[in-house]
Amino acid sequence: xxGITQSPRHKVTETGTPVTLRCHQTENHRYMYWYxxxxxHGLRLIHYSYGVKDTDKGEVSDGYSVSRSKTEDFLLTLESxxxxxxxxxxxxxxxxxxxxxxxxxxxxxxxVL
Amino acid sequence: QKEVEQDPGPLSVxxxxxxxxxxxxxxxxxxxxxxxxxxxRKGPELLMYTYSSGNKEDGRFTAQVDKSSKYISxxxxxxxxxxxxxxxxxxxxxxxxxxxxxxxxxxxxxxxx
Numbered sequence: 639x640x641g642i643t644q645s646p647r648h649k650v651t652e653t654g655t656p657v658t659l660r661c662h663q664t665e666n667h668r669y670m671y672w673y674x675x676x677x678x679h680g681l682r683l684i685h686y687s688y689g690v691k692d693t694d695k696g697e698v699s700d701g702y703s704v705s706r707s708k709t710e711d712f713l714l715t716l717e718s719x720x721x722x723x724x725x726x727x728x729x730x731x732x733x734x735x736x737x738x739x740x741x742x743x744x745x746x747x748x749x750v751l
Numbered sequence: 752q753k754e755v756e757q758d759p760g761p762l763s764v765x766x767x768x769x770x771x772x773x774x775x776x777x778x779x780x781x782x783x784x785x786x787x788x789x790x791x792r793k794g795p796e797l798l799m800y801t802y803s804s805g806n807k808e809d810g811r812f813t814a815q816v817d818k819s820s821k822y823i824s825x826x827x828x829x830x831x832x833x834x835x836x837x838x839x840x841x842x843x844x845x846x847x848x849x850x851x852x853x854x855x856x857x858x859x860x861x862x863x864x
Binding site: 681694740 | 782783787793796797841852854857
């Protein structure tokens with residue numbers, strides 16, 4: 639158990655509405671990541687954070703923003719959700735100590751109608 | 752050329768078979784090599800991790816890395832129905848604040864009793 643909690647676990651929303659997904663960790667690790675997973679595409683990086691207020695874009699960042707105001711929480715926001723953002727979103731952490739592995743949460747399933 | 756290529760399968764084998772899963776990658780700077788297992792509707796869980804060429808064994812699982820060919824493999828011996836899952840290869844760069852993992856698309860494995 640990597641001590642990661644994602645919320646909400648399931649959400650259905652309508653096109654054009656804002657959505658925020660939350661990732662909470664209990665172990666105080668510096669690095670946190672948001673990936674999305676879609677059939678035929680695998681896991682793709684949206685944004686990542688390497689410290690409080692330090693974030694950077696991944697390969698599919700358009701339409702998403704993130705914030706990290708404290709170590710334990712990493713928020714992913716869809717300002718105006720579109721149907722193409724229907725996906726399963728995974729948060730991950732990299733444990734302190736410069737090891738390469740990421741540990742994942744259980745996912746948040748988002749449907750945009 | 753994508754950074755990480757993985758045959759998506761699906762792959763169906765009888766119980767007890769030896770399974771071979773493979774990925775190729777294009778960036779010789781990659782240093783960290785991982786295999787994740789993902790059961791349906793769950794988050795990816797780390798199965799094997801290595802940062803050097805050669806073999807690493809853990810029970811019925813063997814991970815193999817050939818940096819000269821940019822090729823990684825996962826072998827499963829005496830496969831069991833409980834091994835039925837999607838297997839994802841993941842490769843990481845040189846570390847630092849911009850460290851991230853790039854994933855293959857995953858191979859769906861079914862082990863038939």
